[in-house]
Amino acid sequence: MRVQKTVKTLLAGVLVGAAWLAANTLAASLSISLPPETAKLKPSTHPGYLIAMQKCAICHSADYVNQQPSKMTLTQWTAEVAKMKTAYGAPLSDDDVKQIGEYLATTYGDAKLATTTAAPPAEPAAATVSAPAKAVDVMALLNANACLACHAIDKTEVGPAYKDVAARYQHDAQALSKLEVSIRNGGTGKWGAAQMPPFTTLSQDEIRLLAQFVLKQ
Ligand code: HEC
Ligand code: HEC
Numbered sequence: 001m002r003v004q005k006t007v008k009t010l011l012a013g014v015l016v017g018a019a020w021l022a023a024n025t026l027a028a029s030l031s032i033s034l035p036p037e038t039a040k041l042k043p044s045t046h047p048g049y050l051i052a053m054q055k056c057a058i059c060h061s062a063d064y065v066n067q068q069p070s071k072m073t074l075t076q077w078t079a080e081v082a083k084m085k086t087a088y089g090a091p092l093s094d095d096d097v098k099q100i101g102e103y104l105a106t107t108y109g110d111a112k113l114a115t116t117t118a119a120p121p122a123e124p125a126a127a128t129v130s131a132p133a134k135a136v137d138v139m140a141l142l143n144a145n146a147c148l149a150c151h152a153i154d155k156t157e158v159g160p161a162y163k164d165v166a167a168r169y170q171h172d173a174q175a176l177s178k179l180e181v182s183i184r185n186g187g188t189g190k191w192g193a194a195q196m197p198p199f200t201t202l203s204q205d206e207i208r209l210l211a212q213f214v215l216k217q
């Protein structure tokens with residue numbers, strides 16, 4: 001019968017449609033579950049990549065870099081990095097500025113450099129970062145991470161004086177682990193409304209050293 005056939009066709013159509021929808025929903029949810037790449041710096045074999053991972057994350061996420069116009073030249077990128085140093089106090093040596101400028105220009109722009117091809121062969125970044133540390137010096141860590149841009153030993157700046165932190169936690173048996181968590185994750189509200197940035201690129205040993213240093217003030 002005609003009517004039955006139409007119903008069957010319709011049904012089949014609905015079923016196919018449902019399957020199609022399901023497949024698409026699945027595809028959509030699969031692609032949504034991928035980590036957002038924009039939050040990270042693009043990997044590179046250029047030595048500036050490791051320096052940028054360590055130093056540029058001190059104050060803000062890699063989104064700032066990812067949102068820059070795509071065709072910036074070496075000169076523009078180097079000027080941008082230099083600005084982080086001169087205008088905002090980023091702890092960068094002149095060589096850091098040069099290396100990070102080159103890394104950004106070659107990775108985000110289309111600059112080609114002789115040094116890129118001459119750079120050492122690709123090394124897994126993790127291996128390089130966690131390479132057995134040279135004797136870690138607390139003062140060097142404080143300087144390299146701009147801790148002292150926001151903290152002083154005995155007066156309140158953007159963040160609390162380290163002496164005040166030591167005093168508040170002196171009878172707390174959990175002090176060391178609490179401060180390690182604070183340094184790794186950053187935070188706000190324990191001392192005031194200002195925000196402490198997270199320091200996720202530091203190793204556990206480095207964080208412990210810093211926490212111990214603060215508690216000794
Ligand atoms: C000491 C803190 C600090 C460090 C370290 C730092 N920046 Fe910034 N950066 C800032 C501030 C502050 C701004 C301006 C934020 C705003 O205007 O909202 C900024 C903005 C930017 C912008 C957006 C464009 C602009 O000029 O405002 C880019 C790109 C950028 N930073 C790249 C970098 C790179 C690359 C590094 C690593 C070499 C870095 N930053 C390290 C503080 C820092
Ligand atoms: C951009 C400014 C800024 C930088 C850079 C910064 N801090 Fe802080 N820090 C703060 C602020 C603001 C607070 C108070 C946060 C709060 O009220 O919870 C704080 C709090 C702390 C505390 C106390 C945490 C607690 O649980 O009571 C310690 C310890 C500390 N910082 C250590 C460090 C070390 C070590 C570094 C460098 C690796 C560093 N800070 C870099 C702003 C900063």
